[in-house]
Amino acid sequence: MKKIECVIMDWAGTAIDYGCFAPVSAFIESFNAIGITITAEEARRPMGLTKIDHVRALFQMERISEAFRKKFGRDYNEDDVHGRYAEFQRLLFATLREYTGPISGVIETIDILRSRDIKIGSTTGYTKEMMDVVVPAAAEKGYRVDNHVTSDGLPAGRPYPYMIYKNMCDLAVPSRFSVLKYGDTISDIKEGLNAGVWTVGVVLGSNEMGLTEEEVKALPADELKRRMMEVRNRMYAAGAHYVVDSIEELPALIDSINTRMANE
Missing domain, CATH: 1.10.150.240 (Putative phosphatase; domain 2)
Structure with a gap:
């Protein structure tokens, strides 16, 4: 049965650095x-x-x-x-x-995914030298992935799919249908679509939202809803298969995708 075996995370604005500042x-x-x-x-x-x-x-x-x-x-x-x-x-x-603090809910959700034997890869717009700073600093704060890939040594970075393909090779994931790309930018979405994998955008904490966590909490409910809808619409217009408010929705979404694939 086809199912999600690998989630490929972006870094800033998705897993760490709320608001991508x-x-x-x-x-x-x-x-x-x-x-x-x-x-x-x-x-x-x-x-x-x-x-x-x-x-x-x-x-x-x-x-x-x-x-x-x-x-x-x-x-x-x-x-x-x-x-x-x-x-x-x-x-x-x-x-x-x-700027390497994990976004709220990320560590707990990654633990849930790992408990389901889902591998955690990652792609980024940062270079290898930048990630040499980010990866250990994030690990000290509790966030770790199974694999991280930069565009160094590859034909190109986003929106091209090569970093996703390198993750699939490194993590021995044989089918693109078993991969879900999760990120906070339009480039993340284009990267996932170009790789032919399930592509999910996230609203809160994202570069597209562009607000600190404190600014989000201070917004009037109607204004927050409007801004979130704008981000959601941009991501869907870019071709995202799904858009979630936060990473806590990801395990249930993966269950839905697995059911969808089982019924096709």
Whole structure:
């Protein structure tokens, strides 16, 4: 019988770093360093890509490219991309360890999945060097995966499917129908769809929501509901098979997917 045997988690905004704040501030400050202001919304829009591709995506935004042209009297080039990426890395590494706290409910839910013999893989927009900081720091706080993959050494990162395929190889998962990709960005969803696996988005704690846990709790109920619906709609529009409010819904959702596959 076909069933879910592997869940592949994203990291920031999905498993750790509620609201995905570590990279956002570093992107904003890296552009501030050359006198170009970018908003948090702009910084979040390409989230989930490899970080060098994220910088390129920021430069490609019409408002930002025009601001650069106005300030420097020329179009940006790859040297500018690599310059902002280098500054981004400097800023990120200075604070990255501080943003490795597990999101509420993640550790307990992963324990439930493991008790069902489900393997836990992971993909990320971070590089290997960044994950060399994140993985042990998260483990100290109780969050561990069975496998973590970066795009280093692969043909490309998200939205391409290669990191998912590498997880499947590393964890000996033979069928894409047995894999569920779980993440908080549109890039996560595209990655899962391109790999042909079950693809689930999460709303609370996500980059798409872009709020701290305290900000979420402080929102009036109607406003919170509206914002959550906006995120849910964006994820479904991107092609997500399912969207959940939080990870606590995942075990029951997996039961539903297993039943669905058994009846097909």
